[in-house]
Amino acid sequence: MASHEKNLIAARGKMLRDQLRARGIDHPGVLEAFSALPRERFVPPEHTEDAYADRPLPIGYGQTISQPYIVALMVQALDPRPDYRILDIGAGSGYQTAILAGLVSHVYAIERIEKLTEKATAVLASLNVTNVTMCTGDGSMGMPAEAPFDGIICGAGGPDVPECWGDQLTDGGRIVMPVGGPHSQVLVAVEKHGDRIRRRELCGVRFVKLIGKEGWPED
Ligand code: SAH
Numbered sequence: 001m002a003s004h005e006k007n008l009i010a011a012r013g014k015m016l017r018d019q020l021r022a023r024g025i026d027h028p029g030v031l032e033a034f035s036a037l038p039r040e041r042f043v044p045p046e047h048t049e050d051a052y053a054d055r056p057l058p059i060g061y062g063q064t065i066s067q068p069y070i071v072a073l074m075v076q077a078l079d080p081r082p083d084y085r086i087l088d089i090g091a092g093s094g095y096q097t098a099i100l101a102g103l104v105s106h107v108y109a110i111e112r113i114e115k116l117t118e119k120a121t122a123v124l125a126s127l128n129v130t131n132v133t134m135c136t137g138d139g140s141m142g143m144p145a146e147a148p149f150d151g152i153i154c155g156a157g158g159p160d161v162p163e164c165w166g167d168q169l170t171d172g173g174r175i176v177m178p179v180g181g182p183h184s185q186v187l188v189a190v191e192k193h194g195d196r197i198r199r200r201e202l203c204g205v206r207f208v209k210l211i212g213k214e215g216w217p218e219d
Contacts, residue, residue, distance in 0.1 A: 008040050011052035015039075015068055019054050025072045029080065033102035034072060041123050042093040061113050063208055065093040066155055070187075070205060074153055074176045077189040077202060080104050084150035087168070089139030089177075090210065094120025096155055098129050107132045108146050110139035112211060140212030142168040149173060157185040157207035162214035166192060178207040182216060 016035055025031060040051035042065060047057045056064040066074075075096065080086065084104040091097045091109035097120065100107045109132055111117040117136040124132055133146070140162055142152065147168035157178035165175055169192050178185035187202040209216045 008038070008048075008051065012039065015052040015054075019069045020072050023069055025069070025076055027076045027080075029103050030072055030076050030099075033075075033099045034068065036102060037095070037098055038127075039068070039095060041127065042095040042098070042120075059093045059116065061116060063092050063113065063116065065095050066207070071096045071099060073202060074155075074187065075099055075103070077176045077187075077200075078151040078153055078174050080151065085146075087139075087143055087146070087149040087152045088155070089142075089152065090155035090208075091120050091134060092116055092155055094123050094134070096153070097132055097134070098124060098127065100153070101129045101132050104150075105131065108143050108149070109134045110137050110143060112136070112138060138212035140210055140214035144168060151175070153177070154210060155207065156210035156215070157182070157205070158210035158215040161188065161190055164214065166190075166197070176202075177210075178205050182209055 040048050043051050043057050056067050059065050080103040085106045086100050086104050088097045088107050088109040091111040097107055097109040114136045117134055121134045142165050148170045149168055150170050150173050152165050152175045154177035160179055161175055161177055173192050175190040179188050180186055185205050185207055187205050189200045191198040211218050
């Protein structure tokens, strides 16, 4: 094995230990999914050496791949189970999509920027991830044609959780998304029980904008 490959595997192990386990990520499946997935494949080549850094990285088109810990926190908060169908809004690099694909039965992923959809689709195919349906479009409207979902997860921040997402969720299903202003948000986890909604706040975050009909207008 080439030494730079060894370095990346070591960096992945260190990320698992120092960024995920040490901060309270304890879902065995989530840890296993992070341990199995080469994050360097989802970042631009000039960032390969930083692939496991404790921060978001640029992926082009003004967008970012989220910090590993935040992806783990969001995926854990979704309570993923093997028979679940999940909607991933703002697929970006496809990293979070691939983590989810290792945990659930099928992931429907939607991304607004076609070039990112194309790149993510190619990376997932090269890693033999087959339980993902990826498309380009405005995820702020959800994906009514494939609803209901057992969980909806969004990697972009909006002014509030779009109401139509709740209608596309199974009973007992969860939504995880950053909610707030365009420059800072709170990560919220919403659980649907019949007509009742339970809302939890996880932490303060900074995400790129959810741009669309039920999100922010385009600049
Ligand atoms: N989880 C992703 C994060 C990507 S950043 C990853 O691991 O790489 C958020 C993404 O949301 C950006 O790629 C952005 O283009 C996309 N986005 C913003 N508004 C959107 C919308 N209305 N529908 C779908 N994708 C959207």
